[in-house]
Ligand SMILES: C[S@@+](CC[C@H](N)C(=O)[O-])C[C@H]1O[C@@H](n2cnc3c(N)ncnc32)[C@H](O)[C@@H]1O
């Protein structure tokens with residue numbers, strides 16, 4: 001039997017990950033129904049998986065070498081001071097839960113109490129003391145890619161001062177990330193085993209949440225990101241919410257950032273959702289530069305349709321109706337060779353940035369499938385080839401961002417403007 005690369009131990013038949021895989025399997029979904037399977041998955045995630053991730057984050061923070069400690073003590077992350085993220089398991093976080101796996105409260109609680117909860121304040125303290133002990137130091141692209149902001153700026157000092165003065169002074173979250181609906185028009189193998197669209201009952205609950213929690217929460221916010229869980233255009237709940245936001249003067253200053261696979265992002269959706277004048281940044285996850293690869297990693301996505309939509313999106317970027325356009329790729333065995341071409345694709349379609357991040361283990365695929373796809377493992381047969389690709393000049397262009405892949409990059413990548421390859425690529 002294979003051993004776990006993370007622990008070196010035999011994977012337990014009753015490990016939390018196995019339970020999640022079980023709850024997501026088609027046979028179980030058919031037998032107990034999606035709602036019950038989701039409830040099991042939420043329980044396992046909230047009570048077991050998160051605890052493991054929290055312990056791992058803490059251990060990573062304790063294991064940082066002197067250079068990393070010095071870096072963290074002289075840099076700052078504003079996310080826990082200005083960001084709140086909802087999840088489909090009903091919890092609320094002060095950053096992406098993959099990067100910072102400790103929840104600060106629940107979605108059904110008063111959002112102001114959640115924002116000022118004891119644990120939220122402890123997380124902020126850990127940024128200020130430079131330990132980052134709640135953060136996942138390997139998965140967080142800002143830590144792994146050394147992309148935190150310097151600590152000695154007026155803005156960082158202001159965040160810290162407001163935090164110290166407490167609830168009466170500390171501002172509400174500027175940025176709210178909505179990730180509580182997994183509904184999506186695609187079933188990318190990196191993310192899920194089949195198409196998931198919330199049923200009518202679940203949608204009604206979500207829309208109820210719009211009235212009770214989301215609209216009040218967003219009145220205080222400056223930016224909303226839709227979505228990190230499903231798709232901004234593939235979710236009826238999010239489409240309904242966007243329509244509410246763009247129709248009301250109460251939200252005229254709220255910027256909507258869209259995170260989407262782009263398949264449904266066309267002129268008609270732009271019009272139906274009344275997006276003009278409301279959009280800030282747009283992130284399109286594409287994961288491929290060639291049609292065959294796209295068909296494999298973004299199922300059942302249509303590459304020709306994507307390209308048509310990207311041409312439309314480019315026009316919105318050119319008029320400034322989209323303020324920042326990012327293309328992103330989750331790097332895995334199936335697509336790493338296309339990284340340089342993907343940067344060129346970003347240039348062709350007017351992207352401001354092209355972001356790469358490493359493929360992560362998720363409960364929807366087996367450990368064997370993960371090991372086949374995870375190109376970051378030095379034992380992977382294509383790992384050396386992957387490292388070679390990271391020398392490609394395109395990856396040193398200013399628009400290329402290696403995210404948490406920076407840990408694999410040649411020494412000069414983080415300092416690309418001084419790197420000889422970077423200069424050649426300009
Ligand atoms: C879950 S999606 C939701 C937003 C939208 N549907 C999209 O694909 O952009 C959020 C991000 O997770 C990424 N993702 C999916 N599976 C992943 C995996 N196994 N490891 C790392 N990132 C993954 C997607 O590429 C996307 O950028």
Ligand code: SF4
Nearest residue numbers: 077095099100135140
């Ligand atoms: S350092 Fe990374 S994990 Fe920690 S709060 Fe900032 S973005 Fe989140």
Ligand code: SF4
Nearest residue numbers: 184186188191230261
């Ligand atoms: S498009 Fe996004 S949410 Fe949908 S399956 Fe793919 S990665 Fe997941």
